[in-house]
Amino acid sequence: MTATTLYGLCGAALVGLGLYGLICHPGALRKILAFNLLGGGVFLLFGVIAQRGGGALTAAGLGTDGDPVPQALVITGLVVAFAATAIAVALLRRLATASRHSTLDQAPPGDPGP
Amino acid sequence: MSLALAADAFLALLILGLAIWTIAASQTYGAVVGFVAYGLLVALVWVRLGSVDVAMTEAALGSGLTGLLLLGAAAHLAPLEAAERQARPGPWLRLLVGALCGAVTAVLAAVVLSLPEPAPTLGPAVAEHLATLGVRNPVTGVLLGYRAIDTLLETVVLVPALVAVWSLATDPAWGGRPASPGPRDPGSALTLLAQVLPPAGILVGIHLLWVGADAPGGKFQGAVVLAAMWVLVLVAGLRRPPALAGRPLRWLIVLGALVFIVIGLSGVWLAGAFLAYPEGLAKPMILAIEILLTPSLAVILGLLLLGPPVADRGPGT
């Protein structure tokens, strides 16, 4: 039961929590929050896999230990997740100002134009 | 050793507690504050997992800028919160979804525990060829050397994301200035912070960029710190958000990615493959890409935070 597997279980729990929040919470902002938790959980699993693959680099005396490929992928994933959150928040703020709505199921007023 | 394990266990439990608070809190604003704290603790976990580059990115971007974005949205959407509760799914449905999420977590945890024991890794392969790239930080080596296409595509993904945010403006407001993110009268304390901190922040950002070649750091972390400083100045109202139709701003946004493509294409003739670096010239080229990419990324991340343009009326409305 090393620290790595501990964080692996923590990541898996975060994925479950994020999925629950993303599916069950009516408010769109809470869904965006849950999406960030879910993404964080997946990246944590990536980090655990990076840590398991470590050791070789410390032997070579280079930079941080751990497999650098998953670390690079997580950095790229974080920036993509931020862009996704920025678009979602912009859409939600526009929806709230335009139709006083902030959920996905209730149909906002407005004629179904062409 | 068990003391460190106890510390890790305590940290993991703290993170799960904050995550449960983020999901279960009744008030959205409180949930977002919990999320920011959760993000900072996850950055601590990344340090424990030996990924310092990711720890910096998670702290600055994952909980810092994302937290600022969500705090602004939570404040903006507070009046609509009461109406959201009617749309809550029924208790039985929530129970069923909870059970299935539990099942997914259990299966995932079992699978993670049973990952093959001699963990397959690309660490040695990265370490072996790192010398030819001239950088000593393996993560920068992967980001700009072996998998340069991912970094290029990821910088390019930010451009449609930015246009997506801008396209939500009303037609007359197009090309105008985004709303200023700060309060009407920010008060002397915030103005003082916005005057004292940015010089040091910009220095830290550039240091992160520069040190990234050989030690944990790099362009994403530097760009995020620079973007944070810019947004701090805007929140304090010392500067107005830029007009989005400005030609120089548009070129600054695409400058980094264009230079990346030009250097990549030069690799076809100089080093025999797209995104390859000629012998001996790898480090200067990588640094050139990083130095030119950082301002672009900082501007894009800041503009993503500011949101779509509002009508171009007077000082920040």
Added chain:
Amino acid sequence: MEPMQSLYAQIAALGGGLLILPLMLPVAGLLLALALGGRWARGLALTLLWLGLAVALAIAATVLYGAAPLSYTLGGWAPPLGVALKADGLSAVLLLLSPGVLLAVGHFARRGFEPLDGGEETRKSLAFWVLLLGVWAGLNTVALAQDLFTLFVALELLTFSAVPLVALDGRPETVQAALRYLLFALLGSVLYLLGAVLFYGSFGTLDIPLLAGRIGSADALPPAVALAAALMTAGLMAKTALLPLHLWLPPAHAGAPAPASAVLSALVVKGSFFLVLRLWFDVIPALPGLPAATILGVLGACAIVLGNLVALGQVRLKLLVAYSTVAQIGYLFLIFPLAAGAGSGLALTAGTLQIVSHACAKAAMFLAAGIIAYALGHDRVRDLGGIARALPMTVLGFALAGLSLVGLQPSGGYLVKALLQSAADLTSQGAWSLVPLAGGLLTAAYLVRVLACALSGPRPSIVQGPSRPQEWLVLALALASLLLGLLPPEVFGLIGIGRTSIDTAALVAGALASAWTWDSLTGSIAPVLGVATLVLLLKRRGLPTAGLIVTRTDAALRQWAIAGLSLLTLTLGLAAGIALGR
């Protein structure tokens, strides 16, 4: 053929270098269009699309005549360290299809998304063209990349460019539809990423050929593989809007402006399905047994039946066409149970042809629906009275595209039905061949309903008529899908290149052999006429009660919590199916 051979030899000698162009053309265009601004964005996009079509033709010709896929290692680092690009038959088809359909949609959108007279940039004139190039860049990267994480970034590029297209008009319900689409697509891509994480954790590489080799040669597969394949498949199904995960598609595709709806339905949805093909045919070909494939097949069949039935009852034309997309996506997933064992060549060819045929037909239908909606100011099917007299070519284009979806003789739809039929016979799973027949009849039903409304009644007053080229484009797209079967069979050989022992040219020729016999002609036209008369009789008596049950189940399925629940059950079901199938 001799000089041609040497020409392709020279192009092939260029090595995979040719593969950089489809990647960099849209990306450079995207960046320059933003920097140069709305004045130049349209011109830049259209010229690059023409250039891209030429490059795609060169690649397809080289792959076809070289009879071998083109590959290229980026940065000179071979996988697993680096990322490789590969253009096999499947990629060449998608590389050709994307610029083709985008050019038609781009020229259709010259009017309506152009800068102001003084060349001054407007919101729509910049956003539409930058996002169109973003969609193209995403699709080309999905076609070429051989690394699961690069494919993840390509999917995100595709989604970030498609979501704002939905809300380009700015109406509140389209903004809500765009937000629902974005959140569900993000849920899908996170599950896909989780699958990629588990693959990397088990095999230490994300490169498709290496992964396939290590999965194939591993004797005791770790349990992570079954869960990873299930997660990736479920995530991609959510992004492809396969029933019951289709909650976001109808409001998003119906609410978007006409050219955007065409791009969304014809191409964006196909990008994520392309990755399902890559996953099931390239990464884990032998792994998922019949149980998991049957789950996909059953969902496809339900999508065909329920999607068409709900389309039959729709009030608005654009929603009808959107539900037709939900149904046609069912055909794509019908191929997986038929791909078991000997049928895999037939199934793969059927899936690829369905991608091409549906893309052209659906683009034509959405553009025609857009023209009708602008001309009448509304798109209520019941009040389309006499539009056929006012816009004859548009309604003709709509009808021809509809006939292709029904699956009449020379059309792509017929080819897909014939291939599925022979795959079902080959793998002795006859039951599956009934579903395309039922789908064809239901498609004929709602097509006849629309045409009946369009032909009856006096000529209406036109609010804003389309320009002549716009109508020609609709006709061209419809004919492209209708006459797909007339292409020489060798061209279809392109699909099988890069896969061992699949001669798709012969398979298509076999399926076409019985196309023009008397009994197959009557076999496909007679039931359509029967359905047509039935619909005309029923038209006056309105929706039978059965229709209410169908619309109510669809409305229930399209609630967010229920869709999330179905996604979780599907993920666990697929994981169990794959684990049991071994």
Added chain:
Amino acid sequence: MTLALTLFTVISVSLGAIFFLAGTLGLLRFPDTLTRLHALTKADNLGLGLVVLGLLPQVAWPLGALKLIAVWLLALLAGATVGQLLGAAVPPEPGTPGDRATGAEGQTP
């Protein structure tokens, strides 16, 4: 020599931890926002200062030490600013000196 240094570190860091504990106790126990704010900013800044002081000998001199001190200064600056902003945002209860409603001279925003 190193024994004295490590001893100094242990004492200083544990003192800092105690101050953090005091600050958190103040957060839970004090009645209203302003007093909680007071407790937090005072105790945590001092606690962090002691922890940084304690860690100075363990860290590579001079770069590591300067970074630690920079962290402490940033925490001070941020804590003070946030304290001011939260203080200004909280409406003072009637009758207390800072109350503008009863015409008493309030602190300038």
